[in-house]
Amino acid sequence: MEDEEVEKTRASSMEVQDPIAQKKHAAMLERLSNLHQSRLQQSTSRRSATDSSSPAFESVHSFLARFSDAKRSLEAELRRFHALAASSGDAKSQIRPDLEKASAAISDLERQVAENSYFLPPYEVRSSLKTIAELKESVESAYADILPRKKFSFRSKASSNKVPTVVVQGAEEIIVSDDANSKLIARGSPGLRDLQNAVLVKHFSGEVEGDFTLADLHSCEVYLKGRFGALFIHRLRNCRIFAGPVIGSVLIEEVNDCLFMLASHQIRIHQAKDSDFYLRVRTRPIIEDCSRVRFGPYRLCYDGIDEQLKECGLHEETGNWASVDDFRWLRAVQSPNWCVISEHEFVGVTDISGLEEKNEIHGLST
Amino acid sequence: MGLLSIIRKIKRKEKEMRILMVGLDNSGKTTIVLKINGEDTSVISPTLGFNIKTIKYQKYSLNIWDVGGQKTIRSYWRNYFEQTDGLVWVVDSSDVRRLEDCRMELANLLKEERLSGASLLIFANKQDIQGVLKPAEIAKALNLDAMDKTRHWKIFGCSAYNGEGLLEGFDWLIQDIASRIYVID
Numbered sequence: 001m002e003d004e005e006v007e008k009t010r011a012s013s014m015e016v017q018d019p020i021a022q023k024k025h026a027a028m029l030e031r032l033s034n035l036h037q038s039r040l041q042q043s044t045s046r047r048s049a050t051d052s053s054s055p056a057f058e059s060v061h062s063f064l065a066r067f068s069d070a071k072r073s074l075e076a077e078l079r080r081f082h083a084l085a086a087s088s089g090d091a092k093s094q095i096r097p098d099l100e101k102a103s104a105a106i107s108d109l110e111r112q113v114a115e116n117s118y119f120l121p122p123y124e125v126r127s128s129l130k131t132i133a134e135l136k137e138s139v140e141s142a143y144a145d146i147l148p149r150k151k152f153s154f155r156s157k158a159s160s161n162k163v164p165t166v167v168v169q170g171a172e173e174i175i176v177s178d179d180a181n182s183k184l185i186a187r188g189s190p191g192l193r194d195l196q197n198a199v200l201v202k203h204f205s206g207e208v209e210g211d212f213t214l215a216d217l218h219s220c221e222v223y224l225k226g227r228f229g230a231l232f233i234h235r236l237r238n239c240r241i242f243a244g245p246v247i248g249s250v251l252i253e254e255v256n257d258c259l260f261m262l263a264s265h266q267i268r269i270h271q272a273k274d275s276d277f278y279l280r281v282r283t284r285p286i287i288e289d290c291s292r293v294r295f296g297p298y299r300l301c302y303d304g305i306d307e308q309l310k311e312c313g314l315h316e317e318t319g320n321w322a323s324v325d326d327f328r329w330l331r332a333v334q335s336p337n338w339c340v341i342s343e344h345e346f347v348g349v350t351d352i353s354g355l356e357e358k359n360e361i362h363g364l365s366t
Numbered sequence: 367m368g369l370l371s372i373i374r375k376i377k378r379k380e381k382e383m384r385i386l387m388v389g390l391d392n393s394g395k396t397t398i399v400l401k402i403n404g405e406d407t408s409v410i411s412p413t414l415g416f417n418i419k420t421i422k423y424q425k426y427s428l429n430i431w432d433v434g435g436q437k438t439i440r441s442y443w444r445n446y447f448e449q450t451d452g453l454v455w456v457v458d459s460s461d462v463r464r465l466e467d468c469r470m471e472l473a474n475l476l477k478e479e480r481l482s483g484a485s486l487l488i489f490a491n492k493q494d495i496q497g498v499l500k501p502a503e504i505a506k507a508l509n510l511d512a513m514d515k516t517r518h519w520k521i522f523g524c525s526a527y528n529g530e531g532l533l534e535g536f537d538w539l540i541q542d543i544a545s546r547i548y549v550i551d
Contacts, residue, residue, distance in 0.1 A: 189460065189462060189497060189498075190497070209496075210460070210495045210496040210497045210498065211460040211495050211497070211498065213463075229460070229492075229494070229495035229496070230492070232460075232461065232463065234463060247527075248492070248495065248527070249392050251392050251461070265408070265410075266392070266410070266411070266412060268392055268412055268436075270437070282408065282409050283409055283410060283411035283412070286411075286412045286414070286436070288436055288437060288438055289437075313408055325411070325412070327414065327436045327437075327439065328438060
């Protein structure tokens with residue numbers, strides 16, 4: 001009971017209290033109905049217009065017939081333009097309004113397709129749209145052929161202006177960098193390069209060495225006693241490399257049929273094939289573009305290596321040699337590119353204490 | 367202009383900067399980030415993917431995106447270009463052989479339109495190793511002088527191993543970004 005009364009009073013108060021709101025409401029309703037009326041009118045007028053132009057309304061067949069008629073006449077027009085343009089220069093200026101008419105006809109055709117699309121099968125809509133696109137294109141090309149006009153474009157300006165300078169720049173760039181690089185390489189970092197069939201023993205007893213490079217070695221045995229800041233290994237074939245601890249990182253690229261015994265903070269191996277790596281690494285070694293590479297633990301021995309390993313933070317076996325990340329195999333299952341060397345195949349502890357420093361090349365009896 | 371001023375306003379409020387660390391693999395990107403954040407740098411694996419660090423630096427908060435540099439994942443760098451305020455290109459000064467690769471990768475990166483406004487800090491890293499190339503030599507090898515004149519760039523020698531030069535580099539970068547993005551107060 002009470003509720004009803006409340007409702008009533010609220011309703012009445014609404015009516016009484018808000019004459020302004022009411023007025024607004026009425027105005028809005030009127031606007032809406034006006035809008036509706038005009039919309040209706042528009043649609044009927046449009047319908048009558050289309051009806052007059054298309055007697056068989058909503059018939060796919062007749063639409064297609066009309067469409068292909070229009071298409072044919074447009075094509076004929078376009079052909080005429082081209083012929084005219086080819087024949088005489090004077091006619092060109094007269095063609096212009098005709099061309100504009102043609103393009104207007106094409107957009108009219110496009111509108112018709114759009115209006116009739118609701119009853120046309122999808123295939124017909126697609127094909128007629130495609131036809132329209134082709135017509136448009138040929139009108140464009142007719143414009144270009146018949147009335148060539150200097151178009152404003154950034155590209156033409158840039159290309160006419162910049163091409164030669166770019167070429168020059170490029171050439172300069174290459175020369176500059178070649179020059180710089182050759183100088184840099186000539187200055188070179190310490191290392192062993194371009195050697196074949198050699199046993200090379202290097203003994204670094206004092207301070208930590210800087211970076212050291214092994215490059216372009218073929219069938220060599222290399223023993224490096226000492227500590228290094230960084231080690232770069234590039235293009236080795238059929239080599240055996242034994243090295244003391246590296247404080248920084250080791251980067252190995254393009255090696256085939258090799259054996260490495262290395263200890264380092266980080267080891268990256270790129271493009272290695274058929275090679276064995278005996279490693280002690282503080283972090284996980286990574287491989288990229290490698291195949292048939294195998295991994296085992298570091299087992300090198302010479303006088304003072306224990307202290308050297310300790311100074312480089314590599315005295316503990318971390319077991320990381322067995323957890324390799326393959327950047328070419330980012331999946332949970334084991335990569336097919338690498339495996340762990342089975343224990344009975346491990347090379348024995350390699351003791352190089354007795355090796356004297358030698359750098360001369362002599363044939364290996366293998 | 368309207369959108370730009372809105373972005374500026376938001377950034378000014380938060381004082382945030384987005385820094386992208388890139389460079390070839392083995393150049394020391396992750397080590398640099400951890401070093402300036404005062405973390406342990408003795409056990410850093412080659413980056414498989416990326417790391418994000420938010421670091422308070424002066425009155426700014428830096429979002430540092432440290433992206434792996436291995437060849438396989440370099441093509442993913444572009445996923446991190448959006449809204450980068452500062453670019454840090456790290457060079458291994460001891461890796462003479464790959465300097466040409468380094469130059470090409472940097473040149474490709476700088477063609478990127480989304481990075482066109484970013485300040486560029488180049489670190490010639492690993493200066494602690496004796497006999498490595500000096501920053502001036504790196505600048506020459508990378509042909510930095512031929513860079514687009516509108517680019518703000520500077521090269522610093524540094525060692526992520528002992529920390530030398532890192533703060534100088536970041537100071538310059540932050541100042542440069544700040545003077546561009548924020549009204550200097």
